Amino acid sequence: MEEMEKGTNTSPMNSSISPFSYRDTIQEGDLALVWVSRDNIKPIIIDAKQMFNTRYGSFSHKSMIGKQYGSQIAIRTKGQNRFSFIHVMQPSPELWTLSLPHRTQIVYTPDSSYIMQRLNCSPCSTVIEAGTGSGSFSHAFARTVGHLYSYEFHSVRYEQALQEFKNHGLSNITLTHRDVCSDGFTVKKSDPTSHLFPEGASQATINANAVFLDLPAPWDAVPLLDEVIAKNQKVGVCCFSPCIEQVDKTIEVLEKCGWTEIQMVEIQGKQWESRRQMVRTLDDALERLRDVKRRKQEGIERRKQMYDAVLKDDETDGENSERPQPPKTKFNPFGKGTRVREGDANYQWKQVTRVEPEIKSHTSFLTFAFKIVDKSKVC
Numbered sequence: 001m002e003e004m005e006k007g008t009n010t011s012p013m014n015s016s017i018s019p020f021s022y023r024d025t026i027q028e029g030d031l032a033l034v035w036v037s038r039d040n041i042k043p044i045i046i047d048a049k050q051m052f053n054t055r056y057g058s059f060s061h062k063s064m065i066g067k068q069y070g071s072q073i074a075i076r077t078k079g080q081n082r083f084s085f086i087h088v089m090q091p092s093p094e095l096w097t098l099s100l101p102h103r104t105q106i107v108y109t110p111d112s113s114y115i116m117q118r119l120n121c122s123p124c125s126t127v128i129e130a131g132t133g134s135g136s137f138s139h140a141f142a143r144t145v146g147h148l149y150s151y152e153f154h155s156v157r158y159e160q161a162l163q164e165f166k167n168h169g170l171s172n173i174t175l176t177h178r179d180v181c182s183d184g185f186t187v188k189k190s191d192p193t194s195h196l197f198p199e200g201a202s203q204a205t206i207n208a209n210a211v212f213l214d215l216p217a218p219w220d221a222v223p224l225l226d227e228v229i230a231k232n233q234k235v236g237v238c239c240f241s242p243c244i245e246q247v248d249k250t251i252e253v254l255e256k257c258g259w260t261e262i263q264m265v266e267i268q269g270k271q272w273e274s275r276r277q278m279v280r281t282l283d284d285a286l287e288r289l290r291d292v293k294r295r296k297q298e299g300i301e302r303r304k305q306m307y308d309a310v311l312k313d314d315e316t317d318g319e320n321s322e323r324p325q326p327p328k329t330k331f332n333p334f335g336k337g338t339r340v341r342e343g344d345a346n347y348q349w350k351q352v353t354r355v356e357p358e359i360k361s362h363t364s365f366l367t368f369a370f371k372i373v374d375k376s377k378v379c
């Protein structure tokens with residue numbers, strides 16, 4: 001059991017620098033992501049006195065300090081002459097999404113990356129996101145866009161996200177505690193919000209050019225967007241909904257509210273595995289077929305012997321119970337006990353790919369739409 005499972009504190013001690021800004025080496029107090037395996041990535045705060053415990057062994061944080069991010073840390077497995085290893089990675093929105101403490105369902109990178117490019121997100125963008133949830137997409141937005149206005153109506157989740165964004169130095173996020181479906185998106189000084197109001201201002205000037213709604217009822221929030229979106233440019237919205245009935249209802253309201261170019265998209269990502277396959281000669285293939293035939297024949301004979309032995313056992317009441325056993329190893333064209341490593345320079349290889357049969361990336365339908373509030377003022 002890894003140590004972060006005991007708690008979800010991901011507060012780095014180096015709070016003056018964002019753990020998401022680039023660094024070369026692992027330092028005391030850093031938030032680092034430990035890659036144990038592809039689906040086991042754990043956030044840790046580097047502390048020289050601590051150990052990172054896995055079922056394969058314990059890794060001292062001390063052994064990580066001073067090494068480059070991405071380094072492999074190896075330990076000898078207790079009582080065995082083998083090594084276990086982990087990689088220590090610097091946080092990125094992509095890795096954070098795979099390792100974050102889940103408070104809700106989250107948006108994963110195949111969707112978030114597609115949505116951001118469809119909404120033309122750039123450092124010039126001001127984006128609205130509701131709800132914040134576990135802050136997975138918020139981290140991706142924060143890296144790309146100029147400013148993110150994020151809204152969450154669940155008070156505990158709001159507080160947790162507030163603390164997390166502060167710990168991670170995501171100063172371009174304004175988080176507001178709000179039910180956007182009933183109260184809209186305007187951020188006022190009297191609201192529970194992290195917004196820093198300039199002197200004299202009583203409400204934030206939002207002028208968003210992109211909107212992302214991950215809500216159970218986006219159709220209630222859509223009519224309230226006009227107040228906070230930019231009036232003089234093309235604004236994009238994406239609604240993230242798991243059911244087609246929700247898509248239907250959202251589209252009806254988007255049309256009513258003057259949004260156009262409506263499109264529904266589903267991301268069907270599949271992993272392609274790339275590896276090298278040994279080029280075999282025709283003689284090898286023929287020998288393999290002959291071996292299959294030979295083993296089939298041997299199997300028939302062995303079964304017959306076993307059957308005879310059972311009958312004999314029954315007759316002698318189990319006194320002669322030594323029965324023929326099946327051979328353990330199969331045909332190996334390189335000789336018994338030989339293992340050829342992929343890419344071994346003594347053999348010829350070709351590059352092959354295999355696509356996984358299942359689609360694992362579908363989480364929701366993405367409904368996109370665009371709107372220009374005041375066409376006469378488009379810049």
Ligand SMILES: C[S@@+](CC[C@H](N)C(=O)[O-])C[C@H]1O[C@@H](n2cnc3c(N)ncnc32)[C@H](O)[C@@H]1O
Nearest residue numbers: 106107131133134135136137153154179180181
């Ligand atoms: C599925 S989660 C969002 C996950 C988020 N996109 C992420 O990547 O981590 C939906 C969140 O929306 C919040 N929510 C639902 N209705 C809301 C509303 N009317 N106003 C604000 N937040 C709302 C929920 O409390 C929940 O935390």
